[in-house]
Amino acid sequence: MRYLGTNIELAVNKLKVSYTDEGPDNAPVIILIHGFPLNKSMWNKQVEVLIENYRVIAYDVRGHGSSEAGTEDFSIELFANDLLALMDELKIERATLCGLSMGGYIALNAMGNYPKRFDALILCDTSCAADTSEAKEKRLMTIESIDKNGIERYANESLKNLFAAESFVTNRESIVWVKEMITDTPVKTFSSTLIALTKRKETCDKLSRIEVPVLILVGKEDKITPPDVALLMQKSINGSQMYIIEHAGHLSNIENTYEFNNQLLNFIDSVNQQPEKYVKRDRLVTEVYHASKITQHEKLLKDINAKILRITGKIKDHYPELAKNMDEMPVKSSTEDNQEITLEHLTNYYESLNSVLNKYRQESPKIGE
Ligand code: MLT
Numbered sequence: 056m057r058y059l060g061t062n063i064e065l066a067v068n069k070l071k072v073s074y075t076d077e078g079p080d081n082a083p084v085i086i087l088i089h090g091f092p093l094n095k096s097m098w099n100k101q102v103e104v105l106i107e108n109y110r111v112i113a114y115d116v117r118g119h120g121s122s123e124a125g126t127e128d129f130s131i132e133l134f135a136n137d138l139l140a141l142m143d144e145l146k147i148e149r150a151t152l153c154g155l156s157m158g159g160y161i162a163l164n165a166m167g168n169y170p171k172r173f174d175a176l177i178l179c180d181t182s183c184a185a186d187t188s189e190a191k192e193k194r195l196m197t198i199e200s201i202d203k204n205g206i207e208r209y210a211n212e213s214l215k216n217l218f219a220a221e222s223f224v225t226n227r228e229s230i231v232w233v234k235e236m237i238t239d240t241p242v243k244t245f246s247s248t249l250i251a252l253t254k255r256k257e258t259c260d261k262l263s264r265i266e267v268p269v270l271i272l273v274g275k276e277d278k279i280t281p282p283d284v285a286l287l288m289q290k291s292i293n294g295s296q297m298y299i300i301e302h303a304g305h306l307s308n309i310e311n312t313y314e315f316n317n318q319l320l321n322f323i324d325s326v327n328q329q330p331e332k333y334v335k336r337d338r339l340v341t342e343v344y345h346a347s348k349i350t351q352h353e354k355l356l357k358d359i360n361a362k363i364l365r366i367t368g369k370i371k372d373h374y375p376e377l378a379k380n381m382d383e384m385p386v387k388s389s390t391e392d393n394q395e396i397t398l399e400h401l402t403n404y405y406e407s408l409n410s411v412l413n414k415y416r417q418e419s420p421k422i423g424e
Contacts, residue, residue, distance in 0.1 A: 057145075062121060067140045073121035074114035074141065078106035083174070083327050084150040087113040088138070088158030090180075090306075091248050092240040093233065094120030097155070100312045104320060109327075112150070114141060116161070118244035129251035131157075135164040142172065151323060153177035155308060156280060157248070163258040166265060175326045176265065177319065179272045180305050182280045183259040183288050191253040198246045206245070210237040219276035219304035224364045227401075228356055229309045262291035269295035270322040272315060274303030296322065359401045366408050380411045 061075040075095055085105055087098040095113040105111045116134055118124035127133060138161060142150060151174050154162035159181025166173055186194070201209050214230055214237075223230060269292045273285035282299050289297040298318045303310035308319075370377050 064121070065141070065144060067137065067144050070117065070125045070137075071121075071123040072114055072117075072137070072141055074112055075102060076110070076112050076145070077102055078110040079108070080110070082108060082110045083323075084110045084112065084147050085323065086138070086142070086147075086150045086152050087111065088152065088154035088161050089113070089116065089119065090156035090158055091252065092119065092245060093236045094240070096120070097233070097236065097306070097309060101153075101308055101316060101319060104316050105323070109323065112141075112145065112147070114138075116157070118247060119240060124241070124244060124247065129247040131160050131164050131251060131255040132168075134161045134251075135168060138165050139169055139172065148172070149174050151175040151177070151326065153179065153319070154181065155179040156181050156305065157252065160252075160255055160258075163261070164255075166267075167258055167261045170264075170266070173267055175268045175270075175323070177270045177272065177322065178285075178288065179315075180274055180277050180280050180285075180307055182284045183257060183262055183291075184284070185255055185257040186253050194249040194253050198249050201242070201245050206238050206240070206242065209245070210234050213237065216278050217305045219274060219302065219310060221276075221302060221364070222304060222310045224367060225302070225360055226310055227360055227397075229306075233306065233309065259288070259291065262288060263293065265292050265295075268322070268326050270318065271295055271297040272300055272307055272318055273297070274300050274305060274307035274310060276302075276304040277307070279305045355398055356401070359398065359405055363401065363405050363408070366405065366412065370408065370412060374412065374415060377411060377415055380408060 057076065057080065059076055061077070062073055063076060065072050065074065073095070075098075087095070087101060089095055089097045094115050098113040102111050102113055115122035117137055118129065142148075149172055152162040152165065154160070154177070156179070159178045162176060162178065163181075163183055166176055197209065211234075214234060217233065218226070218230060271285050271289050271292075273280065273282050275282060285297055285299075289295050300307040300311050300314050300318070303315070308315045367381050370381060
């Protein structure tokens with residue numbers, strides 16, 4: 056029997072795996088694989104649009120989110136084998152795979168080892184290369200630093216690499232959300248996964264053997280796996296398509312959901328050629344996380360962020376001499392308890408920029424704004 060909903064638990068190879076299974080029965084299956092150190096909820100806004108016509112599975116990779124870690128040493132190969140075991144358990148013969156970053160490493164490994172099980176591949180902000188010795192060294196230092204300084208500090212540092220600079224102004228609620236995903240990840244998972252990442256094998260040599268349609272998406276400002284890395288993959292995969300997502304860094308699906316979803320849906324629809332409209336089924340499991348349901352408070356945050364973006368853009372373009380006033384952006388993140396404080400900080404920040412700008416314009420008006 057198929058269970059529908061989010062956070063469904065299933066024993067796969069004696070380990071508890073937590074997954075989402077939504078969308079119509081018998082529809083083509085899309086499997087979403089998250090990045091490190093995140094969990095399946097990073098795909099909430101993709102699940103929402105895909106389930107109209109597709110059966111969508113998003114799962115927590117071993118040790119992440121609510122899936123158990125087990126006792127084996129982590130490796131990308133092990134993660135890929137887990138994916139196949141999950142597909143077997145769910146009786147999914149073939150699927151389209153979509154993986155972001157580490158999810159892409161897993162997808163490429165699975166595609167290389169089990170090509171007959173996949174119809175199409177979507178590689179997001181990822182790479183086929185193995186770690187350089189410098190990158191390995193850095194990961195080992197990260198393990199030490201997490202041991203010494205804790206996850207919170209690691210999270211704050213890594214957010215700067217995960218997101219485009221502009222997302223810190225336009226997309227603050229997503230930054231808070233991703234930070235929660237990082238800090239909710241069990242401590243042991245960091246070291247086990249970082250070691251797995253250092254040991255992963257390159258898959259670039261296998262790219263030319265991929266025979267299914269491939270879409271490559273990458274955030275224009277991705278610092279971890281930048282567009283030139285994506286372009287190298289695109290050149291090696293016959294017939295693959297690539298799109299650079301504007302206004303996005305490494306988490307392009309979260310930072311520019313609109314553009315990402317457009318490209319994703321266009322591609323998946325083209326692979327499935329005008330999917331039939333499938334009949335929706337009632338849920339058997341009803342625990343749902345409505346990531347996109349915007350509360351009044353989130354709306355206020357969005358509005359103030361948009362105002363800040365406009366005024367900072369104006370200052371940069373027309374009054375660069377005032378840009379130093381923008382350095383004091385309040386970086387407090389909002390949690391359930393301090394959302395009001397965040398809103399207050401942002402409002403104060405906006406008002407102070409506005410008053411600096413107005414005062415300056417009165418004293419030295421500029422033409423052409
Ligand atoms: C990820 O987002 O999964 C990680 O950035 C992958 C990596 O560090 O190589």
